[in-house]
Amino acid sequence: MTRIKIDVYGLLEKIRKEKPVVHHLTNWVTIYDCANIVKVLGASPVMAHAKEEVAQMAKIASSLVLNIGTLTIDFVEAMKIAAISANAKGIPVVLDACGAGATQLRDQKCFELLDEVKINIIKGNSSEIARIAGENVATKGVDANLVNKDMIQIAKNLASQRQATVVITGKEDIVSDAKKTYIIKNGHPLMANIVGTGCMATSVIATFAAVEKDLSLAASAGLVCFEVAAEIAAKSSLGPAKFKEKIFDTIFKLDKKTLDKMQRVEV
Amino acid sequence: MTRIKIDVYGLLEKIRKEKPVVHHLTNWVTIYDCANIVKVLGASPVMAHAKEEVAQMAKIASSLVLNIGTLTIDFVEAMKIAAISANAKGIPVVLDACGAGATQLRDQKCFELLDEVKINIIKGNSSEIARIAGENVATKGVDANLVNKDMIQIAKNLASQRQATVVITGKEDIVSDAKKTYIIKNGHPLMANIVGTGCMATSVIATFAAVEKDLSLAASAGLVCFEVAAEIAAKSSLGPAKFKEKIFDTIFKLDKKTLDKMQRVEV
Amino acid sequence: MTRIKIDVYGLLEKIRKEKPVVHHLTNWVTIYDCANIVKVLGASPVMAHAKEEVAQMAKIASSLVLNIGTLTIDFVEAMKIAAISANAKGIPVVLDACGAGATQLRDQKCFELLDEVKINIIKGNSSEIARIAGENVATKGVDANLVNKDMIQIAKNLASQRQATVVITGKEDIVSDAKKTYIIKNGHPLMANIVGTGCMATSVIATFAAVEKDLSLAASAGLVCFEVAAEIAAKSSLGPAKFKEKIFDTIFKLDKKTLDKMQRVEV
Numbered sequence: 001m002t003r004i005k006i007d008v009y010g011l012l013e014k015i016r017k018e019k020p021v022v023h024h025l026t027n028w029v030t031i032y033d034c035a036n037i038v039k040v041l042g043a044s045p046v047m048a049h050a051k052e053e054v055a056q057m058a059k060i061a062s063s064l065v066l067n068i069g070t071l072t073i074d075f076v077e078a079m080k081i082a083a084i085s086a087n088a089k090g091i092p093v094v095l096d097a098c099g100a101g102a103t104q105l106r107d108q109k110c111f112e113l114l115d116e117v118k119i120n121i122i123k124g125n126s127s128e129i130a131r132i133a134g135e136n137v138a139t140k141g142v143d144a145n146l147v148n149k150d151m152i153q154i155a156k157n158l159a160s161q162r163q164a165t166v167v168i169t170g171k172e173d174i175v176s177d178a179k180k181t182y183i184i185k186n187g188h189p190l191m192a193n194i195v196g197t198g199c200m201a202t203s204v205i206a207t208f209a210a211v212e213k214d215l216s217l218a219a220s221a222g223l224v225c226f227e228v229a230a231e232i233a234a235k236s237s238l239g240p241a242k243f244k245e246k247i248f249d250t251i252f253k254l255d256k257k258t259l260d261k262m263q264r265v266e267v
Numbered sequence: 268m269t270r271i272k273i274d275v276y277g278l279l280e281k282i283r284k285e286k287p288v289v290h291h292l293t294n295w296v297t298i299y300d301c302a303n304i305v306k307v308l309g310a311s312p313v314m315a316h317a318k319e320e321v322a323q324m325a326k327i328a329s330s331l332v333l334n335i336g337t338l339t340i341d342f343v344e345a346m347k348i349a350a351i352s353a354n355a356k357g358i359p360v361v362l363d364a365c366g367a368g369a370t371q372l373r374d375q376k377c378f379e380l381l382d383e384v385k386i387n388i389i390k391g392n393s394s395e396i397a398r399i400a401g402e403n404v405a406t407k408g409v410d411a412n413l414v415n416k417d418m419i420q421i422a423k424n425l426a427s428q429r430q431a432t433v434v435i436t437g438k439e440d441i442v443s444d445a446k447k448t449y450i451i452k453n454g455h456p457l458m459a460n461i462v463g464t465g466c467m468a469t470s471v472i473a474t475f476a477a478v479e480k481d482l483s484l485a486a487s488a489g490l491v492c493f494e495v496a497a498e499i500a501a502k503s504s505l506g507p508a509k510f511k512e513k514i515f516d517t518i519f520k521l522d523k524k525t526l527d528k529m530q531r532v533e534v
Numbered sequence: 535m536t537r538i539k540i541d542v543y544g545l546l547e548k549i550r551k552e553k554p555v556v557h558h559l560t561n562w563v564t565i566y567d568c569a570n571i572v573k574v575l576g577a578s579p580v581m582a583h584a585k586e587e588v589a590q591m592a593k594i595a596s597s598l599v600l601n602i603g604t605l606t607i608d609f610v611e612a613m614k615i616a617a618i619s620a621n622a623k624g625i626p627v628v629l630d631a632c633g634a635g636a637t638q639l640r641d642q643k644c645f646e647l648l649d650e651v652k653i654n655i656i657k658g659n660s661s662e663i664a665r666i667a668g669e670n671v672a673t674k675g676v677d678a679n680l681v682n683k684d685m686i687q688i689a690k691n692l693a694s695q696r697q698a699t700v701v702i703t704g705k706e707d708i709v710s711d712a713k714k715t716y717i718i719k720n721g722h723p724l725m726a727n728i729v730g731t732g733c734m735a736t737s738v739i740a741t742f743a744a745v746e747k748d749l750s751l752a753a754s755a756g757l758v759c760f761e762v763a764a765e766i767a768a769k770s771s772l773g774p775a776k777f778k779e780k781i782f783d784t785i786f787k788l789d790k791k792t793l794d795k796m797q798r799v800e801v
Contacts, residue, residue: 027581028295028562028565028581029565029566029569029581030566031295031296032296032297032299032300032462032463032566033566035296035462036461036462036463036507036508039460039461039462039507040460040461040506040507040508045462046366046369047294047295047296047336047337048337048366048369048370049337049339050337050338050339050340050372052340052372053369053370053371053372053373056369056370056371056372057369057370060369069581070581070582070583070584071584071587072583072584073584073586099580099582102580102582102587102590102591102594103582103587103590103591104587104590105584105586105587105590106587193573193574193786194570194573194574195566195569195570195573195579196566196570238783239574239780239782239783239784239786239787240570240573240574240782240783240786241570241574241778241779241780241781241782241783242779242783244508245508245509245512245779246506246508247508248506248507248508249505249506249507249508249509250506252460252506252507253506295562298562298563299563299564299566299567299729299730302563302729303728303729303730303774303775306727306728306729306774307727307728307773307774307775312729313633313636314561314562314563314603314604315604315633315636315637316604316606317604317605317606317607317639319607319639320605320636320637320638320639320640323636323637323638323639324636324637327636511775512775512776512779513773513775514775515773515774515775516772516773516774516775516776517773519727519773519774520773
């Protein structure tokens with residue numbers, strides 16, 4: 001792997017200028033934080049899940065987030081309707097496989113979504129992605145079990161199999177569209193001590209994907225942006241709650257110099 | 268228009284003393300912030316949406332908030348049941364037309380609510396209210412599109428047509444009950460950089476409406492209270508997340524001197 | 535009553551080491567705070583409510599929270615399925631009787647839960663618990679009405695009747711399993727000025743119950759932990775929102791010396 005520089009700030013500037021609408025069907029735990037992270041990036045979050053309106057809402061959006069954290073069968077049906085609309089419009093659909101592996105329902109619904117609609121970015125931690133890739137692992141709740149498999153290879157294979165960009169978050173993040181694979185080495189341990197970092201990362205990725213067609217680049221840039229902010233936030237935080245507040249405030253003001261200097265990306 | 272002084276503190280004191288219950292059927296994104304803003308005002312928020320209990324819950328409340336931000340058909344049915352109960356008790360019903368204009372479902376459900384139950388205060392940004400007033404505008408998600416119409420006239424007309432108080436939030440807020448029209452010039456640009464200010468404003472208005480029968484006065488006083496707090500909070504905030512925290516903490520302690528001095532209201 | 539010392543830190547250390555999964559079916563207002571308080575304790579929160587997965591999710595958990603704050607009939611049915619699974623596995627089930635007494639639906643559903651599944655810890659404020667115990671009181675929304683009854687006796691009787699541990703929160707908390715009764719004298723008045731302290735207390739109790747079989751001890755230790763953190767947080771908080779942030783950050787770092795020194799428990 002070799003160290004590269006990606007133009008994170010260029011995309012962030014585009015987000016701030018174009019203010020894309022990012023439509024979410026997401027979980028009820030972190031829904032505020034997901035909306036707010038999109039907002040402080042400069043974009044416009046919309047959370048709407050009624051079957052009767054999701055297709056129309058997806059049509060005014062520039063990307064769509066599906067997060068199964070608090071799924072129900074009806075909710076996943078609404079996700080499918082939204083995704084079909086997004087697919088028709090040609091906007092990227094990002095799936096957060098939150099808790100995949102924890103229950104049969106989650107596995108089944110992830111596979112239904114992957115089989116029945118086009119998912120452009122599949123995102124999860126190592127155990128979630130391993131499960132979706134058909135590897136035999138168990139998820140302990142929604143927290144990551146580190147697995148011994150070669151996660152880079154799993155990401156590449158899944159990307160190839162599903163013709164999607166695959167994002168595996170962890171101490172180092174893996175982003176692969178089968179042809180290119182990025183490793184993001186930014187981030188901070190405090191991210192594991194609050195609820196919502198995984199969900200927010202997904203919303204950030206979707207926001208970057210709303211302005212950049214190269215989805216592995218968009219996802220990588222989004223992760224860099226979020227995790228550089230986390231590194232800065234951690235420096236002046238006495239604990240995880242203050243840390244979360246500072247992530248929002250840091251993202252709101254991120255500049256080119258900081259993003260260029262602090263990013264640690266390999267390809 | 269002429270500058271006036273309204274007794275915001277007198278109403279705030281009444282809220283703190285009477286601790287009215289403010290019943291909400293609201294959206295899942297900002298539900299915590301809506302409850303908490305009511306709480307720091309000194310009142311008692313209740314969020315309950317089961318069809319089987321909303322009528323009874325509305326009966327123990329002093330005002331009712333209906334916010335369609337994450338509406339479903341069933342949820343709006345529960346709103347109607349709650350509103351009918353509130354109407355029968357004679358407590359004010361406040362509708363936040365969150366996202367009206369974005370989808371046909373939202374428009375249809377707003378009109379159903381306006382036609383089938385008595386809405387006492389109709390609140391939205393300029394594009395949402397224009398849509399409800401039958402003007403031809405489009406909403407980009409839930410964020411405001413400024414429109415070129417004379418919003419004051421639209422507010423007056425809608426107030427007259429629906430026999431309600433109409434609140435249009437924006438850089439300057441318009442509050443009209445057709446006979447009287449207030450312009451509130453408080454507020455801060457940072458309010459547009461976090462999710463939830465619109466929803467919280469609605470909950471604040473409903474809390475003031477719980478203790479003051481003159482609803483255009485109540486709505487104006489509520490907006491002044493919220494926006495004066497925002498101005499104070501902005502002074503010591505490095506970013507939008509800290510700003511939100513400080514809005515809560517500022518409202519909790521607002522005093523007469525500050526509210527008298529900082530309010531900028533015209534009539 | 536005599537002052538005693540309980541080993542709060544020993545249990546906190548166990549939580550941090552074992553990282554138990556705490557499964558919640560809880561209300562939509564405070565769901566984030568409930569998840570996050572479990573997280574900063576060092577445990578792993580899971581919020582899942584689909585009927586099709588709650589039994590399986592409860593099986594990977596070490597305790598289960600049922601909170602009826604925003605109940606619906608379907609949601610309570612999912613609670614029953616989760617609780618039956620938890621009962622079969624032998625993990626503790628904690629019921630937060632949020633708003634009991636406010637509506638007939640809440641009363642009815644509390645009694646159904648108590649009658650149809652095994653509830654190991656019943657938690658509420660004085661008016662909620664009095665209602666569940668069959669005393670004739672009214673709840674004003676979800677806030678506590680102080681009642682004149684002897685709440686200690688009510689706690690003991692209910693504990694005996696339901697063969698459960700009963701927790702009554704208030705200025706002083708009562709924890710009784712009929713045989714033993716603890717009084718927790720920690721806490722701070724600011725806790726009454728934000729939304730979510732009651733719900734978070736329940737999640738903390740469930741987290742301690744996940745690592746300690748003596749449930750009245752677990753509940754007491756959880757309350758001490760939460761309320762000592764609140765006392766520390768209040769010292770440096772200018773208002774209720776900052777106070778909440780500091781509760782999270784204080785819990786994250788609580789040490790043995792502080793917990794030993796600051797606890798005020800009688801038995």
